[in-house]
Amino acid sequence: MKSNFLKLVLPAFAILLAVGLAFATEDKTILQIAHYYDTVDQEWKSATAEEGCGEDGENPCLYDGYQLYSAPNFGSIQLHKE
Amino acid sequence: MKLFHIHKNNVVVAIAILYIILFVYTASSKLMHLGVFRLRLERMPYIAPYAQWISWGIPFLELVIAGLLLFHGYRLIGLYGSLVLMLLFTGYIIAVLQFSNSIPCSCGGVVSALGWKDHILLNISFMILALLGILWSKKQNNIQATQKSVQ
Numbered sequence: 001m002k003s004n005f006l007k008l009v010l011p012a013f014a015i016l017l018a019v020g021l022a023f024a025t026e027d028k029t030i031l032q033i034a035h036y037y038d039t040v041d042q043e044w045k046s047a048t049a050e051e052g053c054g055e056d057g058e059n060p061c062l063y064d065g066y067q068l069y070s071a072p073n074f075g076s077i078q079l080h081k082e
Numbered sequence: 083m084k085l086f087h088i089h090k091n092n093v094v095v096a097i098a099i100l101y102i103i104l105f106v107y108t109a110s111s112k113l114m115h116l117g118v119f120r121l122r123l124e125r126m127p128y129i130a131p132y133a134q135w136i137s138w139g140i141p142f143l144e145l146v147i148a149g150l151l152l153f154h155g156y157r158l159i160g161l162y163g164s165l166v167l168m169l170l171f172t173g174y175i176i177a178v179l180q181f182s183n184s185i186p187c188s189c190g191g192v193v194s195a196l197g198w199k200d201h202i203l204l205n206i207s208f209m210i211l212a213l214l215g216i217l218w219s220k221k222q223n224n225i226q227a228t229q230k231s232v233q
Contacts, residue, residue, distance in 0.1 A: 007154070010099060011099065015102060015148075017103060018102065018104075018106035018110065019106060019110050021107050022106075022108075023110075025111075054115075055117040055118070056117065076124070
């Protein structure tokens with residue numbers, strides 16, 4: 001009985017606990033640094049992205065009117081938020 | 083003496099359970115926000131070109147090791163895997179911190195809220211646990227092998 005508890009119940013409980021914790025502590029992900037191309041200075045600059053900016057969402061994440069990107073190149077991900 | 087071995091066995095199981103919780107938790111958190119995890123990896127020094135592969139590889143590896151730790155027969159391999167993974171993580175953090183102390187953490191869940199020092203401390207604690215687990219598992223395997231050869 002004790003052996004079964006150690007072999008089956010406890011690991012199963014651990015997995016459930018871990019997955020549950022992952023969902024429970026899910027927060028709005030904050031992207032710290034994003035990039036935009038400054039058309040006036042014609043160079044890539046870095047900025048802090050808003051909370052909730054990521055690859056999903058309908059509204060573009062902007063900084064000073066410029067579209068934010070995940071990396072300083074146009075091939076990277078355009079950041080959006082819900 | 084036998085009671086002592088039983089307790090050691092329980093401690094190894096407890097260490098394995100702790101690792102299972104850690105790896106399943108961080109892997110789930112990463113997989114839930116895979117895009118963001120990849121974005122963070124793309125900003126990390128050295129590994130940025132491999133972000134796409136690493137973003138899938140690390141959660142996969144964590145889940146495989148958690149799976150190995152589940153079964154008594156594979157627990158020792160799982161503990162070795164855990165120790166190697168933790169060593170890699172910690173080594174990478176320390177190497178990167180030589181250049182900058184403002185690197186975005188690409189770890190999963192609440193672990194990403196830890197500071198770098200706390201993160202290294204957490205990793206070292208888990209590495210010590212893995213080492214203890216390996217030592218005790220080996221001793222236990224040796225005892226079982228001796229008992230079998232005597233029988």
